[in-house]
Amino acid sequence: VxxxxxxxxxxxxxxxxxxxxxxxxxxxxxxxxxxxxxxxxxxxxxxxxxxxxxxxxxxxxxxxxxxxxxxxxxxxxxxxxxxxxxxxxxxxxxxxxxxxxxxxxxxxLAPVLDRPTKEPEYLNKIKNIKIDDFRKISAKKAFKTLLKDENIANKAYIYDQYDAHIGTNTIKMPGSLGAGAIRIKESGAAVAMACECNTRMNFVNPLVGATAAVAAAGRKVAMSGATPLSITDCLNYGNPQNPEVMWQFAKGCEGIKIACKELNTPVVSGNVSLYNETNGISVQPTPAIAMVGVLKDAKKLLNSHFKESGVSVFVLGDTGADFAGSLYMKSLFGVCGGELKELDFKAERALWDLVIKANDKGILEFANSVGVGGVAITLAKMSAFGGVGFKGECPYDDERWLFSESFSRSILGVKGKKNIAKLEAMAKEAGVKCQKIGKTKTNNSFELGSIEMSLDKLKKLYFSSFSEILSK
CATH class of the missing domain: 3.90.650.10 (PurM-like C-terminal domain)
Known part of the structure; x- marks a missing residue:
């Protein structure tokens, strides 16, 4: 009951x-x-x-x-x-x-503790920051810098210390990109799980940042082929006696409420950690979201990385000049600012449903959510983890858009003309933009527009940078 x-x-x-x-x-x-x-x-x-x-x-x-x-x-x-x-x-x-x-x-009838709230003054200082305020940096240099950033680099150095084999039922291990998954032997189903939170976006706009965390966690689950069902949250904020921090906390809770209602993923549990500050400086708002979903047939679980050469790669969803709270601005220019656009929940859910349906029809080879670092970094991680090369063209007039962090996007792999035609027809019917960006390939390189890097170097930067950072 x-x-x-x-x-x-x-x-x-x-x-x-x-x-x-x-x-x-x-x-x-x-x-x-x-x-x-x-x-x-x-x-x-x-x-x-x-x-x-x-x-x-x-x-x-x-x-x-x-x-x-x-x-x-x-x-x-x-x-x-x-x-x-x-x-x-x-x-x-x-x-x-x-x-x-x-x-x-x-x-x-318990008494309500109504702490005072105040919109942080820093928002007025950062809201007008735009990507065009900074000098242009070559896509190749930006790519290398972001790939070895601690926010991107593979974290196996930490999680490999823990046993991730749940009664021999783990079918998608940590670090495999996207959602992890375990099978349910008795039913043949799979449970997929993913965690997400972008603290920079929550710093720029605590309400939209919280909605984006819910959506991103759900998107990762959907990209495994599973239907997102519910979330648990871990709300980490600074000192609530500071009205500005209390405002961040209130907005974050409101954002989670809005997103869960719109995406039909109710909150079933959670916890709160407050007073996270050092010398009076609070942590950035961190409403960490863990989403759980179910895939009825575990055999249909989607990979999140490249598997073989000759697979056509598509970007689904709209890409714009969305750099507010982006890793691109933080890593290259040391700045966290801008104004976030509101998340389009209908577009988000349409993307989930499209991928779940396409996977059920058996026309997808892999799928992955586009997140921190944009399309370029998402493709790079898929290439590095799969050990498969890639060749593609930049579909945007400005190569910086390869690192844009627009919401509600994913990378899909499709093989064969018939399956490509099916995907394009399904995307058109769902109202989801579907754009081919390149193909996986066997040779030892990653090429995207003007970005070129050997697969060996790509893998070294992705898999070794985090342990090197911690050892300094």
Missing amino acids: GIQDMGAAGLTSSSFEMAGKSGAGMKLYLDKVPMREEGMNPYELMLSESQERMLICAKPGFENKIKEIFEKYELHAEVIGEVTDTGNMELFWKGELAGLIPIAPVTE
């Missing part, structure tokens, strides 16, 4: 939230709660914030079924109470009533 993550205040907050939202009551038998410590009393049990716990409200008669599922995965589950219609929280300890608390006043 329901499930609740046990976060701050543990069993108290979880049980009160579940009962309060339904207008019900609850009986809890606290001596039946599994305990890690001996001699715990009812007060400690209700307020303990032990990790890795969930409170489940099951349908009557299915208690043993739930226990069987938990036992299969070597997890502990116990029946500790029942739902009532009293509107009260009744706490029992070894057969005696230890607490009786009315639920509604606690959940519905």
Whole structure:
């Protein structure tokens, strides 16, 4: 019937939230709660914030079924109470009533902490910054600089230290670009997961930046062929006693709410980390979003990198001179500024649905979301990870647009004239711009417009730069 993550205040907050939202009551038998410590009393049990716990409200008669599922995965589950219609929280300890608390006043009439908010003054200083304010740099130089930036370089140096094989069910490993995925043996389905947050965009516009984080996480999941379903978030901000930081936080929450409603990906859990500052300087707003989706047939999971030569490569979605909060401006000129355009949710969802449908028809070879660093860097990572070369032309009048970070775009690979015709027809019907940019190739090079680099050098910069940065 329901499930609740046990976060701050543990069993108290979880049980009160579940009962309060339904207008019900609850009986809890606290001596039946599994305990890690001996001699715990009812007060400690209700307020303990032990990790890795969930409170489940099951349908009557299915208690043993739930226990069987938990036992299969070597997890502990116990029946500790029942739902009532009293509107009260009744706490029992070894057969005696230890607490009786009315639920509604606690959940519905709690005092609201209304902290003051103020739009940050820095926004007036940075909003008029544009890419044309800076000298032009060759695409080849920009490409090399961004490729070895810590925001782009492969992070295997960190995540390879952890076991990513989930009961031998991992079918797309970390670092494979885009979403990771695990299979569900019993059903043949796959669960795809992706995390996303661009702190620079959230610094420039906390509301649009938050919507973009939700959309980008969903886009990564969709590019695996899975349907994005829901998110969890980790909201990291500075000191909320600073009205400007509180304004960022409020706007970020609003942005997530808007995006999840428009994209039909509800928030099912999350947490908040505040007071992240050093010497009075707060971190950039960081609403990290993790999106989860399902692909009914795990065998249809899409790769996110080049696999072989001779595959036509397409850019889907509209590209413009969108450099607000971009890595291009930050990495090359040390500037984070500009004005973000609002995200077009219909265009975003149309892109997701198009790729999911095209993958289901079996006409795609690979797909990847265009993110930080734009088309050029996305293609470079796909080439480096797949170990396959690429040759393409710049489809834009200004090569700087290769590094634009316009929203709602992806890279697709299609092989064969019939499949290309199918993709183009589907894209036209969906109202999604579809533009061929090049082909994968066997020789040891990456070429895009005036950008040329050997595949060996490309791989070295992408795979080695991060560990070199940390070792300095």
